[in-house]
Amino acid sequence: MRVFNACLKIIRARLIMLLGFLVAFAGLGLLIAQMNGGQFTGGFEDLSPTFTVISRDDNAIIADGLREYLARFGEENPLPDDPEILQDATFYEASDYIVFVPEGFTENLVSKSSLPLERVGVLNNPESHYADMLTNQYVSAVSAYLSAGVGVGVGVGLPDDPQEHHLSIQKAVASALDELNHTAVIETKNFTDTENLSGRFIIYMQFSTYTLSILVILCVSAILTTFRKNEMTMRNGAAPISGGRITFELSLAGLMMGLVCWAVVCGVGLAGYRGELAGLAAWQIVLPVVNMLVFTLVALGLGVMAGASVSDFALANGAANMISLVLSFLGGVFVPFDMLGKAMQKAAQFTPSYWNLQALQAVADMPAFDRPGLTDFLVPVGMQLAFAATFFCVALALSKIIQPKASPTITEIEM
Secondary structure, three states: OHHHHHHHHHHHHOHHHHHHHHHHHHHHHHHHHHHHOOEOOOOOOOOOOEEEEEEOOOOOHHHHHHHHHHHOOOEEOOOOOOHHHHHHHHHOOOOOEEEEEOOOHHHHHHOOOOOOOEEEEOOOOHHHHHHHHHHHHHHHHHHHHHHOOOOOOOOOOOOOOHHHHHHHHHHHHHHHHHHHOOOOOOOOOOOOOOOOOEHHHHHHHHHHHHHHHHHHHHHHHHHHHHHOOHHHHHHHHHOOOOHHHHHHHHHHHHHHHHHHHHHHHHHHHHHHOHHHHOOOOHHHHHHHHHHHHHHHHHHHHHHHHHHHHOOOHHHHHHHHHHHHHHHHHHHOOOOOHHHOOHHHHHHHOOOHHHHHHHHHHHHHHOOOOOHHHHHHHHHHHHHHHHHHHHHHHHHHHHHHHOOOOOOHHHHHHHO
16 A cells, blocks of 8 residues: 555644644635525515615605504614715615605696605615515505595595695504504424534535535646656656556545545534534435535546646646636636526536535425435436546546656666
8 A cells, every 4th residue: 555655644744734724725615614504494474674764855744654563574774874984884784675755746646746865775685675665655655545535535535735734644643553563473384303413514514515626626636747747757657556556545535535535524513513404304314425426526537637747746636626716616606696698597407516506405495205206306416426427538548648758867778
């Protein structure tokens, strides 16, 4: 096992760099998961939007009623009517939803004229959509009560006397708020025998796509680039070890390093979220871990490709970073997949990281360990295995095409 021991010495020489990558990216994965995670409930959750109501109307009754109604579901963030301040509040998400009540809105609503509210929300923010839905409900209710002539009799219309006119609008707003105050009790039930999977654990596993790929590619390429140097090639050619034995021990060392990286990365996630995973079914923990094991084979194939393409570890290091970043970006590790353009979404389907995240999402959405759910999981896993086989075949072809250059000194001796 001399070749295998030599591989371990190569890894030991670069251990500090590899540990630095591991600590940095595993810690970053835990941090991102902690900030963005939760539970994959598959149901409904209460939202509490922050909102700002800017009234530019002389009659502030409707604006005050809107403010009161939205406060039942969220928290008001009072801001002055200053465009720069309001733009900053939207950009930094200090307010999820800003609604402007324009001048003359009340009178136009009374006369059934169309003068829409001006609304500003945060892009792709569910709280913004929720607040906008509540605003529409309120305006529709007030408009209905005004049309019905609340306080002065049905069909009579609003009085001409300013004081009575003001009181009628107040009564219409009060009636609308009272009507919208009716609530219903909703009971949610879980019809499966499993608990909801931890969102933080899944997010950590998703980010580990990048961590695993860069670690495994660096480990494998470090070994192969060293053995592809002229001195090592000549030494192995003169050594009493067959080429098949050398290949076997190199493969064994690469596989062992891949398994070590997989075990450490997954172990960090399991240890970090052991409390949230305690009540889950065994398959909810095993399937994500198995999926990451399959992706480790993909990373091994990429590492062999990188090691077979270059003979300098600095180049292999750059290739590992570039490959990991591109695949992770396209797969949706750094940016939500839905936010990518249609062209990039189509291109992402030709990357293994996309199918890795699809398998993790299938586990998160799986209500029970049954055939339909398992099929949704096995399809992306099979795609990853296909990618791994493809990468190993390409690496084999590259190793035959790209051969280390012969040493000039040895050539002269042979001549």
